[in-house]
Each structure stands twice: as structure tokens, then as C-alpha cells.
Amino acid sequence: MQKRLACLVLALVLIVGGIAGAERAAEQIIRFNIGAEPETLDPAKSTGVPEARIELNVFEGLTRLDENDMPQPAIAESWEISEDGLRYVFHLRKSQWSNGDPVTAHDFEYAWKRALAPETASQYAYQLFYIKNGEAYNAGEITDPSLVGVRALDDYTLEVELEAPTAYFLSLAAFPTLMPVNRKVVEADPEGWFLKPETYVGNGPFKVTKWVHNSYLELEKNPLYWDADSVILDKLVATTIESEDTELVMFETGQLDITNTVSRPEIPRLEREGLLKVIPNLGTYYYIFNCEVEPLNDPRVRKALSMAIDREAITEYVTRAGEIPAFAFVPPGIPDAEPGKDFREVGGDLIEENVEKAKALLAEAGYPDGKGFPTLNILYNTMDMHKAIAEVIQEFWKKNLNIDVRLMNQEWGVYLNSRDEGDFEIARAGWIGDYVDPMTFMDMHVKDGGNNDSNWSDPEHDRLIQLAKSSNDPAVRMQAMHEAEAILMDQLPVMPIYYYVEAFLEKDYVKDVIYSSLGFIDFKYAWVAKH
16 A cells, blocks of 8 residues: 555656646647667567566556655555465556557466577576476476466456565566556467557557657657556657767757667766766676687686776777776676675676786686787677777777777667577677676576577576575675676676666656666656646
8 A cells, every 4th residue: 555655656757747837838749769669569578678668668567666766556456465475466556558459467467477488488587486396387397377376266356476585586576577468369360460550459558549660750649558657658669770979969959859779978077067967777788798609708818808898998098078987897886795785896806807818818718919910809789888888998909919809780679680580690689687686697697598699608607696585584695696797707608798778868848757777768757848
């Protein structure tokens, strides 16, 4: 009851407070850029931020994250948790799909089991491994879906059984992979239902009404949304522009109200003009080494490459928005077991930069002064900043190790597929946390993990991750993850470069958009002031 009340109060503060401070514009439309054409808008299969920024406004899960990334009641208006933390019972409010069908507990059961089904091939299926028998079902060890620990007790009651207590499960319940889908709609066109506005049926505050592929999507207010009275905007226009320069021109000429990022050379000017917005982001920018490709299968080579770059130079002269050089994988901003302590602060730096050690390691691996080292490719998705970072790293490796690399860019969807198929040698990557716990950065590296694109594995690392997942003791959990991260950073299948901040531009007449440190953008309470 308290959580439900807090959600209602938040809505009133945002709406009434906003109205009191400024007059609404006649046209309630916000134009924002998501930075790429979505690879897929099927919540069971999507993995990227561009996709999530659409899905989180078209769908709604059992919970919804507030401005502090705390879960609040959404489709579930209340719930009970057993004393041992293993059983959740969610009580759903009466709500509708955008086509008028009722949203029921059966929709959640279907969606979660569909994401877990091996034939769905969801890279994010592991987000549901917390559910009893979820991992076994995904692995094909059991084939009876009724054994998976999620079941509709009736139309508006959902029971969930977990493998182990999971402190962040209510936050996970707000994540796209756990969104409900309309079974009738999905089964009518399993491979295409999410591509056409007329069949892209959601249950959130907005609905997709137009999709001009490789250009933009239009979302309109969903009048059948259970809390439609709180939604002020009439329309959202989401562009899929990858060029930072084009994006900036569109912002400055009034064609965009919110950008996806900022052209880095323009940051000093935009900061002087008061247009730049920078907010914390729980994420890490890094490079992936394909550990099945020679010579990257040798940890000495991976360490040498990591030691031979200057992260501070990258953040100061290339990214330029206040990013923090990364010397471990898990970013700052996640609480540790001891109250008031940060996981990164406790864990400290786990890698170093040292050109002389890098040269020695490369020589030890059989490549003295870079001799005989093959020319490798750095793969990145098309964006000016990714190119600039790759060029600087290319220079560092040439200057410090006397090795050559080629740069190769691909469009977002092609790039994601190349990574997923292992068709790369070194690839740019970024990971934004799915919830506020180190596990969101750690379990992606387990053997055969859906997002483990490095093809690296270590049995002790995986044992520690399993220990952290199965324990309800915060001290045991955090210590296990610190030890697992130390193994990860000793083997270096991934090379951390910097910790993200979210740098973007927003018109001053755009009000009450919620920007999450997890990379999500929530327009439910947003509105446009008269200007």
C-alpha cells in the first residue's frame, strides 16, 4: 500500500507541480533520437538501449522504476513475498492491451516462458534464470513448461517461485525481457508481429502508430492505458539517427527536442551556452576480445593491449563529458554490503597501464617489439565517437607496441549480429546496468551466457557467480562478486575503457522526463511547456 501511494504522489507532484510552474504548449509532442534503427522490438529478443527506449514506453511490467531507479507498482498493484524470499504473489490491476484485450497474469506467464524457451534464442533469457527451473528449461534439461516457477493462479494473480532469494527481483520485473506480450497477437505472426504498428500491441502509456524503417517511429498516447490520465503528451517521434553531427543540426534547427548523445568537439561550446545535460550512468564502455581467435586466446596478449592505452587521455580529449577512466569492469554507483560503501570503492582498481610491462608481456607471448603480430580488426557500430576512440586506441597500440589494427564499422543491427555470431576479433561494446547490483555486470561473463560475446569462460569465476546468486547474505554475495571480478580482470576477455555518463541535449521547454542511470527514458509524466 505504501509503495502504491508513493507512486500516486509522484504522479501528482510531477503533473501538478509542472503545470503550476509553466503553461502547457498547445502541441504536446516530443521529438527524441534513439541513435539507431532497432534490431528488434520483441521484448524477449531485444538487447540494446535503442530498443529499450521504445519498449519501456510501449509496454509495462509488473513494476515500473521511478526517478531513483526504485521499483514501484505498475501492472501489479500489490504483492506478497514469503519470509524465505523464494515465493512472490503479484496481484494485478485490471488493465488493457492497446487493442482492447484484457492484460492478465496468463500474459506474463506466457511471455516469461516464451523468453526462456530454447527455440526463442533470447540472449537475455538468463534474466529469468532466477525463476525455479528457468535455467533448466532454457537448457533443455526439462521440457515441461509447467515445471517453470511462474504460473497464473487466476486472471489477476501471478505466482513466482525463485531458485534463491533475489534482492533485486522487483527491479528485474520492470525490465523489457519480463514485459508481458499478447499471446494471440504473437502467435498469429511470431516473426513479424513487432515490425508493424497495427500488430505491435502493448500495454504501456504509448503505442506505436508509424514506423518508417531506418528513419523514425511515431508513438501516440495509448488511451486504453490504465493510468492514461497521468499521460500528458499526445505524441512521441523517435528518430534513428546515428550521426552525431546530423543530430546536432536537427536539434539546433528545432527538428529534435532531445538528442541521443553529443558531438564531442562541440561540448565546450554547448556547455558555455547552457545546453549540455550530463547525468550519471551506471555503465561501462569497453572492448571485447574474441578469446577463440589467435593471438587473443593468450591472456598475456590481452593484458598487453590493455596496459598499452591511456584511458585518461581518451576521456579528457575524446569523450570530454566527464567520463571516468575504468580500471575494473563494475562501475561506481552500486552499494556494497557495508552500508555507505560503494562496490567499486571497496574493490578498487584491478588493472593497470604500463607500457614497459605491456611490451614485456607481448614479447613473452612471442611477439617482441610487435614482430609477427597479425593485423587485427576493431569492430564498432557506426557513430562518430566510437570511430574517434578506435582511432586513438589504434595509435596507442602502434606507438607503444608496434602493432597494426584495422578499423571496421557496421550498422547497429549488423554489428550486434557480428558480435553474437563471433564474427569479429576485437569489438567495441558498452554495458548499462539492468538493475542496481553488481550482478548485472558480472553474470554476463559466465560460460555460454547470452551476452558473453568474448567466448571466454573460467570455472572458478562461474562458481563464484553461482554462489553470489544463491546466497541471501549480502557480505557473502559481494565478496563472491569481488573475487569473480578479480578473475575477470586478471584474464581480461574484456578491456574496460571508461565509465559512462549520459551527455545529451534537451530543449528547456521539455519537462519531467525521467532519465534513468540505467539508460532508460520514461515519458509517462513528460510534457511540453509553452515556448
